[in-house]
Amino acid sequence: MILSRVADGLYWMGRYLERAENAARLLMVSEELSTEVLGLDENLARGEWRDLRSIFPGFPDGEPPSRSLAALASTSLRGLSIDPENRYSVFYSLRKARENARSVREALSLEVFINLNETYRELEGQTRRALADPAAFRSAMQSTHRGLMSTVGAIEHTLTRDAGWLFLKLGESLERVFRTVVILRTKLPALVATEPTVDLPLFYSQWRSLLRGLSCLENYRKVFGARLEPIDVLQFLLFDAQTPRSVRYGASAVKEHLDRISSASELSQPARIVGKLAAELSYQGHELIRDGQILSFLDHVQAELGRAHDALSTQYFGT
Amino acid sequence: MKWVTPKTGFDEVFDARGQARPHYAALISILESFTKEDVERRERLQQLTLRNQGITFTVYGEKEGLERIFPFDFVPRIIPAAEWKGIQDGLVQRITTLNLFLADVYGDQKCLKDGVIPAELVLSRKEYKRALLGLVPPRKIYTHVVGTDLIRDDRGQYLILEDNCRVPSGVSYVLENRNLLSRVFPEFLGAYPIRPIKDYPTLLLETLRFMAPRRGQNPVVVVLSPGIHNSAYFEHSFLAREMGVPLVEGRDLLVEGNHLFMRRTHGKRQVDVIYRRIDDDFLDPLAFRRDGMLGVPGLINVYREGNVALANAPGAGVADDKSVYAYMPKLIKYYLGEEALLPQVPTYLGGKKDDFKYIAEHLDQLVVKTTGDAGGYGMLMGPFAAAKERETYLAGMKKNPGGYIAQPLVELSTHPTHIDGRFEPRRVDLRPFILYGDRIRVLPGGLTRVALRAGSYVVNSSQGGGSKDTWVLAPREP
Numbered sequence: 001m002i003l004s005r006v007a008d009g010l011y012w013m014g015r016y017l018e019r020a021e022n023a024a025r026l027l028m029v030s031e032e033l034s035t036e037v038l039g040l041d042e043n044l045a046r047g048e049w050r051d052l053r054s055i056f057p058g059f060p061d062g063e064p065p066s067r068s069l070a071a072l073a074s075t076s077l078r079g080l081s082i083d084p085e086n087r088y089s090v091f092y093s094l095r096k097a098r099e100n101a102r103s104v105r106e107a108l109s110l111e112v113f114i115n116l117n118e119t120y121r122e123l124e125g126q127t128r129r130a131l132a133d134p135a136a137f138r139s140a141m142q143s144t145h146r147g148l149m150s151t152v153g154a155i156e157h158t159l160t161r162d163a164g165w166l167f168l169k170l171g172e173s174l175e176r177v178f179r180t181v182v183i184l185r186t187k188l189p190a191l192v193a194t195e196p197t198v199d200l201p202l203f204y205s206q207w208r209s210l211l212r213g214l215s216c217l218e219n220y221r222k223v224f225g226a227r228l229e230p231i232d233v234l235q236f237l238l239f240d241a242q243t244p245r246s247v248r249y250g251a252s253a254v255k256e257h258l259d260r261i262s263s264a265s266e267l268s269q270p271a272r273i274v275g276k277l278a279a280e281l282s283y284q285g286h287e288l289i290r291d292g293q294i295l296s297f298l299d300h301v302q303a304e305l306g307r308a309h310d311a312l313s314t315q316y317f318g319t
Numbered sequence: 320m321k322w323v324t325p326k327t328g329f330d331e332v333f334d335a336r337g338q339a340r341p342h343y344a345a346l347i348s349i350l351e352s353f354t355k356e357d358v359e360r361r362e363r364l365q366q367l368t369l370r371n372q373g374i375t376f377t378v379y380g381e382k383e384g385l386e387r388i389f390p391f392d393f394v395p396r397i398i399p400a401a402e403w404k405g406i407q408d409g410l411v412q413r414i415t416t417l418n419l420f421l422a423d424v425y426g427d428q429k430c431l432k433d434g435v436i437p438a439e440l441v442l443s444r445k446e447y448k449r450a451l452l453g454l455v456p457p458r459k460i461y462t463h464v465v466g467t468d469l470i471r472d473d474r475g476q477y478l479i480l481e482d483n484c485r486v487p488s489g490v491s492y493v494l495e496n497r498n499l500l501s502r503v504f505p506e507f508l509g510a511y512p513i514r515p516i517k518d519y520p521t522l523l524l525e526t527l528r529f530m531a532p533r534r535g536q537n538p539v540v541v542v543l544s545p546g547i548h549n550s551a552y553f554e555h556s557f558l559a560r561e562m563g564v565p566l567v568e569g570r571d572l573l574v575e576g577n578h579l580f581m582r583r584t585h586g587k588r589q590v591d592v593i594y595r596r597i598d599d600d601f602l603d604p605l606a607f608r609r610d611g612m613l614g615v616p617g618l619i620n621v622y623r624e625g626n627v628a629l630a631n632a633p634g635a636g637v638a639d640d641k642s643v644y645a646y647m648p649k650l651i652k653y654y655l656g657e658e659a660l661l662p663q664v665p666t667y668l669g670g671k672k673d674d675f676k677y678i679a680e681h682l683d684q685l686v687v688k689t690t691g692d693a694g695g696y697g698m699l700m701g702p703f704a705a706a707k708e709r710e711t712y713l714a715g716m717k718k719n720p721g722g723y724i725a726q727p728l729v730e731l732s733t734h735p736t737h738i739d740g741r742f743e744p745r746r747v748d749l750r751p752f753i754l755y756g757d758r759i760r761v762l763p764g765g766l767t768r769v770a771l772r773a774g775s776y777v778v779n780s781s782q783g784g785g786s787k788d789t790w791v792l793a794p795r796e797p
Contacts, residue, residue, distance in 0.1 A: 001583045003571050102373070103547045106559040106566045110372070117373045163584060263585060316584040 008317040013100035014171025020093035056088030109158040119147025170257040177250025219243040248281040270312035325744035331734040390785030400794040409661030419654040421461040436646040446636030456632040457530040463630035471732035479663040484639040489766040491554035496788040512793040514763035520561035526756030530628035538591035574617030641690040670721035678725040685725040763791035
């Protein structure tokens, strides 16, 4: 049992670490896709940046429509990488993760703090000018991503599996499944509307990019092989029981952590919400795709995850 | 490597003829075996380590409380065993007296009745907490952790400059400096019998547990911090981690039925001992400052009931007041019947008519300090101040003469310090840390602070000071 404030700090540290990792990964994938399709289909490239901006809604409202694609790309890249004011930039999330880590440092190991701190310091040292070079940008993001991975590794290998660890993992798993849902919700309408007749390779590029954005491409291939069928990809991202970024797996992970945090005698409100959600995903998901209700289902999942966050904050953090 | 020897004053390493003192000879020969490039490479490693480990302090007044690395100079200060013995004995005598004095002024007030120190002077200090009169803290100890500032004059005599009885900080840097030096310059450490300091957190925890009101149980000890924006937050977190106890903030604690609890995810838990790193005034908005949002409403009542121990005891700050300091030699004599083992700096009291006149007339020769402040804030360095600056300062003094003291400028000792590829003399002081639990223990070492700017006398971290590892040598085998 730990202090409510410490639990709160660890939970948010987990969320921000995961968010930073998601943002870094998606930035790299989007940058690659947009570079790949730029000469072929400008609208596709433009759409990629728009999607990214709605998945990480930290830009000021009202983006001027007259902007060139190049400007859209460079402001998006900069905004989501090192802009300290953008609430979804990698840097912002890293800074928040580190701030939370500092406030609960006695609950962490030295290894965890050092890895996080080094990753933060390195990105902090990057300048706008240096990152304007695409190669430098990619290598900086890769380096940050690697730093985040080693931080997660340190968490895995050095922390005591106590209540603090559970809250850290709870934050991580909730952020992860939430972001997967947001990504799917943002990307699916356009993807589903596109007909694979015009340009087949381009069509598949987008689905491949979706999988890569969720770091699921290799995982998908292990199950379905290299062939990308939209219905398979959807099935996989929503309901696969083994890939860590599927919605179903994510909800189960949240449930598992909440169950372990709950006292043995009584089921807590957040555990109830997530338990129901995990059951829906496990037992009734497949019909939803068939019945064309996938978008409204995703909205429902997103809303329930929001409720779970509110309920656990009240229950454990007293906020 | 080039060594610059000082022209004046007492140097820790070189004597008046420019010869190295014997206990520094081994260090110097090791240092001379390094090339300039070696040293630069090691220094880069040192910087990187400090940065990556987040060993920082926060500077107030800058944007959002900027985190800064506490500059570290790798040339260690070495204190021979016999010299340390003198310091240690003097400190034990002093801490004993400070606690007898505190028990007295919050008890029978004999020293005031006997006229050893003016009652008015003691009772008018804002650190004197009238509300705590008659309250005896657990084990009658007021100052569980003290950091005493020592300097050396131009003859090398150690002088007490200041007692810090409230929430002295810096011990985390003492420990981290040693870690850092042994990582970056491992060659140094093998050459000397250096007394270890690593067990400080263990001793601190023992000191804290010793005060626990509930007997026969495993007492719950916590470190109370104002939070992440406090300048010494790194240390609060460091000590909590090293002791393996929770780091709490005021909002984590609550009072119920005259007991203190911490809020946890699954119910609350009683707290027995608080190592508080919050000033008295902010401990409890019901007892002291009403706007003290950092503390815990009702805490002082729980303390009064004897249901929680606080280290250091509230009200202890009156003992380190700079004007009370002036009476310490008399107080040592009064309580212990002994002469002070460690001399101190002559002090003129703004509150005394004759003294004030003297201060006003000799402002250009004196260092003037406000009695309540610490960290080098609110101070006038007379000899270096412009006439205009002195005038303004004097005008301020006239409004509240009792709030000021003045001392002659002491020529602090210097110590070679690595500056731009050379070893240059820089002024240093020394803050040893003293624990008072079942007995008084002086940590063999301390924080050597160094004024990194050439010619500067100000060693405070908030004003461009750095620090050095400080070695106390074990006595030689007979």
